[in-house]
Amino acid sequence: MKISTLDLGEKPLLLAPMEDVTDASFRCICKDYGADMVYTEFVPSDGLIRDARKALSKLVIYDYERPIGIQIYGHIPESMVEAAKMAEEAKPEVIDLNFGCPVNKIAKRGAGSGMMREPDKLVEITRRVVEAVKLPVTVKTRLGWDRSEDPCKIASALAEAGADMLVIHGRTVSQGFSGSADWDAILDVNLKSTYFMSHFGIPHLKARGGGSIINTSSVQGMASANLVSAYAASKGGLLALTRAMAIEFAPDEIRVNAILPGAVDTPMLRAGLSRGHVGDGTIIDRLENLARKTVNGRVGKPEEIARSIYFLADNQQSSFMTGQALVIDGGATARLSTE
Numbered sequence: 614m615k616i617s618t619l620d621l622g623e624k625p626l627l628l629a630p631m632e633d634v635t636d637a638s639f640r641c642i643c644k645d646y647g648a649d650m651v652y653t654e655f656v657p658s659d660g661l662i663r664d665a666r667k668a669l670s671k672l673v674i675y676d677y678e679r680p681i682g683i684q685i686y687g688h689i690p691e692s693m694v695e696a697a698k699m700a701e702e703a704k705p706e707v708i709d710l711n712f713g714c715p716v717n718k719i720a721k722r723g724a725g726s727g728m729m730r731e732p733d734k735l736v737e738i739t740r741r742v743v744e745a746v747k748l749p750v751t752v753k754t755r756l757g758w759d760r761s762e763d764p765c766k767i768a769s770a771l772a773e774a775g776a777d778m779l780v781i782h783g784r785t786v787s788q789g790f791s792g793s794a795d796w797d798a799i800l801d802v803n804l805k806s807t808y809f810m811s812h813f814g815i816p817h818l819k820a821r822g823g824g825s826i827i828n829t830s831s832v833q834g835m836a837s838a839n840l841v842s843a844y845a846a847s848k849g850g851l852l853a854l855t856r857a858m859a860i861e862f863a864p865d866e867i868r869v870n871a872i873l874p875g876a877v878d879t880p881m882l883r884a885g886l887s888r889g890h891v892g893d894g895t896i897i898d899r900l901e902n903l904a905r906k907t908v909n910g911r912v913g914k915p916e917e918i919a920r921s922i923y924f925l926a927d928n929q930q931s932s933f934m935t936g937q938a939l940v941i942d943g944g945a946t947a948r949l950s951t952e
């Protein structure tokens with residue numbers, strides 16, 4: 614396999630670029646284990662041109678890593694050209710352009726996979742970078758924004774623009790990092806396990822003369838967001854499962870209900886926010902952003918969810934409720950987005 618004049622031999626093994634993963638030490642380990650070529654994490658072009666220390670530090674490469682590609686991303690042609698020239702000064706073997714990252718905060722401002730919405734500009738940036746540097750230029754895209762696009766069209770335009778290699782992440786942007794494998798895992802954990810776990814508990818509930826099962830769904834089961842198809846489907850499926858289980862287990866005096874929490878301030882929510890899933894800015898900014906979407910003007914507290922669970926678990930208090938979905942979201946799903 615050749616990238617321009619760079620000969621990588623037959624069937625080479627290339628380390629994919631991964632943010633927060635493929636730093637110099639990780640690359641060194643992969644090299645020891647037989648990687649034939651490695652890539653840096655992606656580096657923001659705007660960070661490079663304003664000399665941001667973090668971005669510059671990602672240009673540091675070592676001889677033992679060679680051959681290596683430095684990957685940059687951005688959506689402004691001039692910045693990408695300047696950043697590519699800076700990356701070239703670090704003397705990698707290849708400059709790689711990332712047009713595939715689906716992370717919200719990057720794609721939303723048009724960079725990474727956001728460029729897949731503007732294929733002409735994507736090709737134009739590639740052409741200008743190819744003209745501006747002497748090194749081979751490789752490109753990473755996705756299959757398209759969604760299934761409606763033909764990846765071959767953009768591939769041939771990139772070849773004409775002078776790209777030396779095209780790597781296609783075999784998912785569309787809408788799929789994020791999901792795909793059939795993730796679908797199975799998410800449905801297994803969120804949906805199937807609920808049903809199978811209940812079957813273990815039911816003999817015990819029967820022995821006590823009945824009981825209450827509470828399934829943890831989510832507001833995502835009713836109203837949804839971008840790039841969470843599998844998760845939302847699993848939580849929606851859980852609502853249907855709740856109703857079916859309520860009917861199936863009613864003869865055993867077992868009630869089955871679901872809770873649908875919205876944004877609740879937990880370590881899990883904060884971890885999701887820190888990965889950039891909702892909006893921009895600091896975690897506090899993003900929490901405030903979520904809070905503004907509720908009628909109560911704040912995110913929930915874990916104990917507020919717990920109280921609803923006590924209520925549903927208590928055969929006295931919620932004795933006439935089964936097969937129902939209790940939404941606990943500060944009113945977020947009550948408000949029209951047009952309001």
Ligand SMILES: Cc1cc2nc3c(=O)[nH]c(=O)nc-3n(C[C@H](O)[C@H](O)[C@H](O)COP(=O)(O)O)c2cc1C
Pocket residue numbers: 629630631632633634654655684711713714753782783790
């Ligand atoms: C944590 C993580 C970070 C990633 N960062 C980048 C990146 O900086 N640049 C890039 O082109 N792809 C990035 N990717 C995508 C991977 O390079 C790869 O294309 C993708 O994971 C598909 O391979 P898989 O199906 O084996 O996961 C990242 C993937 C993961 C999981």
